[in-house]
Amino acid sequence: MDQSAETTFMNTSCYVAGKAVSGPSFTVKSPFTNQPVGTVAAAGRADSEKAIVAALGFRDRLSRYDRSQVLERTRQLVSERHEEFARLISSEAGLCLRESRYEVGRALDVLRFSSIEALRDDGQIFSCDISQQGKARKIFTMREPLGCAVAITPFNHPLNQVAHKLAPAIAAGTPVILKPSEKTPLTAIRFAETLYEAGLPGPMLSVLLGPTAEIAEPLVKDERIELVTFTGSVAVGKKIAVTAGYKRVVLELGGNDPLIILEDGDIDMAVHLAAEGSYRNSGQRCTAVKRILVHDAIADDFVARLVAKTKEYKCGDPMDPETRVGTVIDEASAIYLETVLKEALANGAKLLTGGERKGALFEPTVIDHVSREARMVICESFGPLAPVLRVRDLSDAIQVANSTAFGLSSGVVTNSLDKAIRAIKELRCGTVNINEVPGFRVENSPFGGVKDSGLGIKEGVIEAIKLFSTIKTFSLPW
Ligand code: NAP
Numbered sequence: 001m002d003q004s005a006e007t008t009f010m011n012t013s014c015y016v017a018g019k020a021v022s023g024p025s026f027t028v029k030s031p032f033t034n035q036p037v038g039t040v041a042a043a044g045r046a047d048s049e050k051a052i053v054a055a056l057g058f059r060d061r062l063s064r065y066d067r068s069q070v071l072e073r074t075r076q077l078v079s080e081r082h083e084e085f086a087r088l089i090s091s092e093a094g095l096c097l098r099e100s101r102y103e104v105g106r107a108l109d110v111l112r113f114s115s116i117e118a119l120r121d122d123g124q125i126f127s128c129d130i131s132q133q134g135k136a137r138k139i140f141t142m143r144e145p146l147g148c149a150v151a152i153t154p155f156n157h158p159l160n161q162v163a164h165k166l167a168p169a170i171a172a173g174t175p176v177i178l179k180p181s182e183k184t185p186l187t188a189i190r191f192a193e194t195l196y197e198a199g200l201p202g203p204m205l206s207v208l209l210g211p212t213a214e215i216a217e218p219l220v221k222d223e224r225i226e227l228v229t230f231t232g233s234v235a236v237g238k239k240i241a242v243t244a245g246y247k248r249v250v251l252e253l254g255g256n257d258p259l260i261i262l263e264d265g266d267i268d269m270a271v272h273l274a275a276e277g278s279y280r281n282s283g284q285r286c287t288a289v290k291r292i293l294v295h296d297a298i299a300d301d302f303v304a305r306l307v308a309k310t311k312e313y314k315c316g317d318p319m320d321p322e323t324r325v326g327t328v329i330d331e332a333s334a335i336y337l338e339t340v341l342k343e344a345l346a347n348g349a350k351l352l353t354g355g356e357r358k359g360a361l362f363e364p365t366v367i368d369h370v371s372r373e374a375r376m377v378i379c380e381s382f383g384p385l386a387p388v389l390r391v392r393d394l395s396d397a398i399q400v401a402n403s404t405a406f407g408l409s410s411g412v413v414t415n416s417l418d419k420a421i422r423a424i425k426e427l428r429c430g431t432v433n434i435n436e437v438p439g440f441r442v443e444n445s446p447f448g449g450v451k452d453s454g455l456g457i458k459e460g461v462i463e464a465i466k467l468f469s470t471i472k473t474f475s476l477p478w
Contacts, residue, residue, distance in 0.1 A: 018202020255408030
């Protein structure tokens with residue numbers, strides 16, 4: 001890989017059971033320069049078949065120690081290549097280096113926690129002489145790996161989303177076929193190469209890219225696959241739910257998370273959280289702040305301060321270390337943001353700062369008085385928009401927060417314990433963070449949404465290991 005240029009360049013290929021494939025190549029372009037940053041030799045149907053057969057035929061199960069060691073060695077290698085991975089992410093995703101470096105740090109945590117979990121015994125023991133129907137026996141549980149899982153990942157965290165699928169699978173001992181986003185395949189493939197280098201046996205991992213009808217859809221449908229774990233949009237997630245048939249399906253889908261700011265909250269903190277939540281990762285986090293619900297009494301003060309804060313978020317060249325907001329994933333996505341902004345303004349919203357688009361760059365933008373029916377806040381706007389909606393009180397805020405199809409996460413700024421507890425109980429979503437952004441988490445805590453954001457099945461390293469395995473019980477006379 002060329003490290004000297006502003007962006008990186010990587011010629012690579014898909015992998016079947018650890019071996020590079022030699023299909024026709026496609027080009028990956030930088031969303032900022034629109035110049036090629038790599039090529040990938042794609043896979044075909046025959047490669048999928050080989051990947052499944054290799055995974056199912058892999059009998060040389062790794063010990064807990066071996067799995068933990070592979071993950072720990074990978075962590076060390078990724079850590080040594082921290083800058084290389086960050087530059088690769090920025091090159092193909094347009095995320096600024098500051099965000100890419102942060103993302104690599106998160107992936108290192110995923111590897112560390114997975115390596116630790118791989119060593120932990122996961123069995124339980126049930127004494128059976130506990131009722132009149134019982135007997136002098138004990139029931140034991142153990143977790144067994146699946147034969148083969150398929151993991152499908154989105155573009156917005158090109159490394160961490162992939163790490164969140166692969167590391168728990170390896171900890172569980174389950175072979176995986178990864179289908180990363182076609183928009184950001186280079187980071188995923190480089191991560192796979194690093195796993196092989198760290199000692200992961202080839203059949204434990206294949207990475208396939210190619211036309212959806214040839215690769216992703218047949219894999220989702222295949223009856224030999226025991227689990228499809230998907231992170232991405234609601235539309236594709238719901239399609240997968242239909243296509244997958246009789247198999248375990250994990251869906252981590254979109255969101256339009258609210259940040260609720262109450263009149264008793266710390267306004268400096270509120271401004272900081274609103275800006276960080278709306279603009280970090282170019283606003284392209286499933287848990288980005290996508291609606292700011294502010295109490296009427298403090299709204300004018302809050303908005304003025306948010307506008308000032310927003311000007312600190314320099315938007316531009318992803319490779320410039322000073323940049324805080326790089327591009328969104330492509331020009332079409334930036335044009336969509338422009339469209340929902342124009343719609344909101346036509347319906348009475350006020351543009352206070354930002355709003356300019358140049359190619360795939362979209363400025364951090366504060367819009368006030370956004371209507372509750374605006375497409376910008378009802379659907380998911382995946383970009384650096386900070387739409388402000390004014391609310392009368394906590395009841396009103398909860399009503400607005402719960403009014404859309406999504407239910408991923410939320411944040412509430414308040415100094416009232418009563419209001420915090422009420423929000424925790426009444427917000428219908430997977431997470432409620434008090435005095436934090438909706439996106440706050442650690443990599444091993446349970447994570448996932450309800451309603452259109454997901455089926456309530458959690459990921460995060462510990463929960464994901466459970467999803468990649470099955471409990472077997474056995475009993476003995478005792
Ligand atoms: P996407 O368009 O749904 O694509 C996600 C993945 O699905 C890509 O690898 C894509 O492949 C693949 N795919 C497309 N059509 C498919 C089909 N018919 N069958 C199987 N796979 C198919 O999502 P995205 O635009 O990359 O990502 C952004 C979305 O992800 C946002 O909605 C965001 O909120 C969500 N997200 C959710 C979470 C969470 O944890 N809840 C986390 C991050 C992101 P191609 O690239 O080849 O099209």
